[in-house]
Amino acid sequence: MRKHIDKIILAGLITSTTIVLGILLVLLIRISMDAWGWIDWQFINSYPSRKPELSGIKAALLGSLWVIGFTALFSIPIGIGSAIYLEEFSEDNKFNRFIKLNIANLAGVPSIIYGLLGLAIFVELMQLGRVILAASFTMSLLILPIIIITSQEAIKTAPKDLVNASLALGATKWQTVLKVILPISLPGIIVESSYLFQER
Amino acid sequence: MGIFPDMIIFNALSAGIVMGIMITPMVSTISEDSLVAVPQSLRDAAYALGARKYEVSFKVVFPAALSGIIASIVLGLSRAIGETMIVTIAAGATPRFTLNPLESIQAMTAYIVQLSLGETPHGSLEYNTIFAVGLLLFVMTLIMNILGRWIAAKYTQDYSS
Numbered sequence: 001m002r003k004h005i006d007k008i009i010l011a012g013l014i015t016s017t018t019i020v021l022g023i024l025l026v027l028l029i030r031i032s033m034d035a036w037g038w039i040d041w042q043f044i045n046s047y048p049s050r051k052p053e054l055s056g057i058k059a060a061l062l063g064s065l066w067v068i069g070f071t072a073l074f075s076i077p078i079g080i081g082s083a084i085y086l087e088e089f090s091e092d093n094k095f096n097r098f099i100k101l102n103i104a105n106l107a108g109v110p111s112i113i114y115g116l117l118g119l120a121i122f123v124e125l126m127q128l129g130r131v132i133l134a135a136s137f138t139m140s141l142l143i144l145p146i147i148i149i150t151s152q153e154a155i156k157t158a159p160k161d162l163v164n165a166s167l168a169l170g171a172t173k174w175q176t177v178l179k180v181i182l183p184i185s186l187p188g189i190i191v192e193s194s195y196l197f198q199e200r
Numbered sequence: 201m202g203i204f205p206d207m208i209i210f211n212a213l214s215a216g217i218v219m220g221i222m223i224t225p226m227v228s229t230i231s232e233d234s235l236v237a238v239p240q241s242l243r244d245a246a247y248a249l250g251a252r253k254y255e256v257s258f259k260v261v262f263p264a265a266l267s268g269i270i271a272s273i274v275l276g277l278s279r280a281i282g283e284t285m286i287v288t289i290a291a292g293a294t295p296r297f298t299l300n301p302l303e304s305i306q307a308m309t310a311y312i313v314q315l316s317l318g319e320t321p322h323g324s325l326e327y328n329t330i331f332a333v334g335l336l337l338f339v340m341t342l343i344m345n346i347l348g349r350w351i352a353a354k355y356t357q358d359y360s361s
Contacts, residue, residue: 002252009254020228023221108275108345109338110282112309116334119316 079147210292234268
């Protein structure tokens with residue numbers, strides 16, 4: 001009896017995993033089939049045109065690249081800086097725990113709320129208008145909490161004995177951060193950040 | 201349109217299905233993390249008592265990881281409420297109250313997109329409503345996120361001793 005239940009449940013679990021993979025496969029195949037033959041150099045390297053056959057995505061593609069580039073420029077230094085401060089320099093008191101909790105909550109705020117914030121502050125209050133900079137600032141706000149959290153996680157992985165050894169040799173806190181902790185945690189930070197740019 | 205003959209192109213059901221697919225990876229990765237965190241000694245003890253694989257999974261490991269699994273569902277749903285592009289593209293823009301998932305509806309995020317991109321003059325009352333909708337959305341996701349974290353923290357059992 002129990003032997004049969006075991007097999008039935010295993011079959012059910014395998015089925016649900018297969019469904020998830022199947023949906024992914026169907027999506028990939030459908031998109032590839034629809035796009036097949038249309039994506040070529042002409043499509044990438046032309047501007048929108050009145051004739052559909054000649055139009056391309058150059059403007060939109062470069063626009064996305066610009067926005068992402070500026071976003072990375074603003075958000076990565078600020079994000080890593082705050083992560084280093086929170087993880088290495090700040091005391092573990094009530095106020096700092098409150099800040100960390102709020103950063104975690106900010107990471108769960110939907111992107112459209114940040115869009116509204118950007119619309120109100122950068123586009124209207126600062127009179128930037130709908131430009132690349134306004135988009136990049138807004139995007140930076142959106143991904144900063146996530147960069148801070150993942151950087152904190154990466155900084156935590158730096159072995160404590162290496163840090164203590166560096167401090168014991170007379171290095172200052174800042175030297176330890178710059179020469180011991182960052183070289184260890186930077187690969188993790190970069191990998192996590194690049195995932196972020198794909199997702200958004 | 202083959203399954204439901206009288207279905208409209210934009211409807212709540214297709215948006216819901218796509219959204220479900222979207223949050224599946226999130227729910228499964230967080231749940232998996234909490235399943236992995238259940239100590240091996242618990243599984244070994246259950247196996248030693250003669251339990252089968254499904255009994256270990258559903259009666260030992262699953263209850264032990266339940267807090268993480270519930271938290272993953274709450275966080276996934278909070279992500280789904282704030283999701284913008286799926287509902288804008290798939291659910292349509294017909295503000296009405298209906299329980300029929302085959303009809304076109306309008307979600308809060310889609311309303312914000314529609315108004316902020318439309319012809320509505322900046323500063324008018326109608327334009328300012330998007331900020332009210334945004335605030336409501338923010339409060340809803342904030343409550344769900346806090347709830348998810350609270351569940352994960354409160355019911356996490358400490359197996360370290």
